[in-house]
Amino acid sequence: MSKYIIAGIDPGATVGIAILDLSGAKIASKSTDGGMPDAVRIVESFGTPSLIACDKVPAPETVQRIASYFSCKLYVPSHNIREEEKRQIAHGAAVANNHERDAYAAAVCGFRLYANKLRQIDALADLQHGEKEKIKHLLLRGYRITDAFASLGESGAEEDTQMGKKPALPSVNAPPTAHVLHREHVLSAGELKERVSSLARENANLRLLIERLEEEKEQLASRLSLLQNDMRRSLLQDSELRHLKHRLHQSLERMHFKRKNRVNQEKPPVVLQKKAEMPEEDVLNDDAKKIDLEKMVMDYRRRKNKGT
Numbered sequence: 001m002s003k004y005i006i007a008g009i010d011p012g013a014t015v016g017i018a019i020l021d022l023s024g025a026k027i028a029s030k031s032t033d034g035g036m037p038d039a040v041r042i043v044e045s046f047g048t049p050s051l052i053a054c055d056k057v058p059a060p061e062t063v064q065r066i067a068s069y070f071s072c073k074l075y076v077p078s079h080n081i082r083e084e085e086k087r088q089i090a091h092g093a094a095v096a097n098n099h100e101r102d103a104y105a106a107a108v109c110g111f112r113l114y115a116n117k118l119r120q121i122d123a124l125a126d127l128q129h130g131e132k133e134k135i136k137h138l139l140l141r142g143y144r145i146t147d148a149f150a151s152l153g154e155s156g157a158e159e160d161t162q163m164g165k166k167p168a169l170p171s172v173n174a175p176p177t178a179h180v181l182h183r184e185h186v187l188s189a190g191e192l193k194e195r196v197s198s199l200a201r202e203n204a205n206l207r208l209l210i211e212r213l214e215e216e217k218e219q220l221a222s223r224l225s226l227l228q229n230d231m232r233r234s235l236l237q238d239s240e241l242r243h244l245k246h247r248l249h250q251s252l253e254r255m256h257f258k259r260k261n262r263v264n265q266e267k268p269p270v271v272l273q274k275k276a277e278m279p280e281e282d283v284l285n286d287d288a289k290k291i292d293l294e295k296m297v298m299d300y301r302r303r304k305n306k307g308t
């Protein structure tokens with residue numbers, strides 16, 4: 001396992017993580033749904049980040065916070081890395097999903113930015129591997145090359161003074177000794193100053209975040225109060241509308257009932273209509289009866305005149 005690493009981060013509901021060593025070789029790629037805390041835990045399990053990288057401009061807030069947590073530089077590309085470029089970079093890298101692919105592409109692009117300087121340090125024959133890794137780590141942290149070598153010398157002098165001699169490196173399977181653990185946690189004055197400055201920035205960022213959250217909370221509370229008032233008003237209006245509809249329905253029923261009664265009162269009785277009406281057949285019968293009577297009278301007069 002490499003002591004110093006480059007970590008690519010693809011934030012989101014599922015966080016993609018890619019780990020490279022300082023020679024650009026892939027160590028691992030992971031993805032998690034546990035958010036920032038789980039992502040930090042995974043990165044820490046592989047080593048100390050010298051560089052955090054992302055694939056978008058501007059850098060997402062989650063990636064900025066992770067870089068601030070580890071007090072290391074954040075690589076942000078000059079433009080959003082295109083999908084085709086990501087596929088080309090990740091070809092053959094055995095990534096499990098698009099989140100890991102994007103994180104791997106970000107880590108590789110971050111490494112490429114410093115690749116020439118890192119290779120120059122690898123080419124130095126007088127330095128041991130651990131010393132080269134330390135210098136590359138400081139270089140990625142933002143140190144000038146001369147300051148990185150000076151810091152390496154200070155660390156060696158402090159170790160010689162405190163331990164008396166340089167301890168032998170333990171075997172792969174041997175547990176770490178107290179001297180080795182102490183040596184790993186020795187920080188130079190520059191690193192301590194950088195750490196304090198980073199913590200101060202993180203503290204300021206968290207305070208700003210708290211202020212924004214408080215403002216958002218007040219806005220949401222005000223909006224909730226308005227929505228509740230609108231809901232009450234709507235319920236009252238609906239109740240009043242139902243009451244008015246009921247009254248209108250009752251009024252229409254009363255009007256219909258009154259109109260029906262008025263029509264019934266004005267309509268003449270059926271019996272009177274029958275008496276007033278005279279069928280045409282009856283009139284003709286009456287005329288026929290009148291004609292027969294006249295004939296009878298004429299016949300009577302004729303017979304009377306003959307007798308006389």
